[in-house]
């Protein structure tokens with residue numbers, strides 16, 4: 096057996112092991128791990144410093160997860176936007192392909208709590224179906240492998256998926272969303288790196304929520320991926336009692352950059368059943384962005400987004416104080432130090448109006464009329 100599989104097998108998955116290692120009463124969690132499985136890898140266990148800390152809260156089941164009876168299982172309506180099994184096609188030019196339900200740890204706040212930890216991965220026939228769909232849909236230029244965690248698949252299945260996707264001529268980018276480098280760094284083997292680098296461009300978005308997750312061995316695992324040319328981004332979920340604090344968030348963003356990982360998205364928590372005790376106000380996220388923007392490297396500032404309930408997709412939010420006013424004369428702006436500035440518009444003769452993005456191009460915009468400016 097591969098070393099990483101042995102390490103994964105040492106994870107805590109049973110309430111009685113939780114009792115042994117973390118002193119939790121097994122009765123308190125038995126009912127929770129039925130519907131919502133638990134897994135805590137040795138790397139994550141070693142980072143827990145005390146009961147209820149930021150790492151603990153992400154992985155130790157709590158009875159409160161069973162309270163949320165009215166919340167939806169699938170608030171993003173991913174199941175509705177799925178033309179073939181395991182594939183979500185919501186945006187014009189990119190799709191999500193869910194390749195396994197297994198994860199190195201089972202995050203208590205997971206938006207796919209309805210799926211993760213259940214048996215199942217993308218079967219050969221289902222991969223063929225997804226590839227056939229993508230071949231027909233020449234507008235798709237970007238596929239995001241997700242799950243579950245794609246890097247928990249064995250090497251030969253990862254290679255099978257990458258090879259199949261690379262047989263589609265119009266497909267440009269492959270992205271992998273994973274929590275493996277931060278929770279099971281042993282999985283980032285030389286063999287895996289060798290496979291990945293043969294199918295470039297491959298991007299990875301790594302899931303990190305707290306600076307303590309960036310241990311030296313975790314940073315090394317990120318470095319091994321960066322060394323084979325994988326651009327690394329980070330996705331962070333804003334979580335009550337874990338990272339809903341500007342100082343913690345700033346330390347996290349700095350640690351990510353040190354690990355050669357560029358912060359990409361900061362997510363407002365979804366409405367998923369069993370996770371509502373992690374939600375913060377929207378203002379919390381905006382204040383965190385405000386505390387970062389201008390105060391530290393621009394590289395350290397992620398996009399703050401809400402994945403709109405009902406399948407509206409990700410919507411970016413910025414604190415509204417940056418743009419105080421915008422009209423035909425100019426923009427009135429406020430900087431990070433609360434100072435006000437004025438940026439004048441070009442003169443009317445030098446303006447070119449762009450069509451509204453999102454609205455279908457009307458006859459007028461395509462006709463000679465729109466060229467009058469030249």
Ligand SMILES: *Cc1c(COP(=O)(O)O)cnc(C)c1O
Pocket residue numbers: 183184185186189190191239409
């Ligand atoms: C997040 C997401 C994507 C990718 O969105 P980007 O903004 O391009 O990172 C694609 N499809 C679905 C369904 C998603 O949720």
Ligand code: SF4
Pocket residue numbers: 197198199200201202204205206207211242243244273274302
């Ligand atoms: S690793 Fe990702 S998919 Fe898996 S449980 Fe955590 S948040 Fe969910």
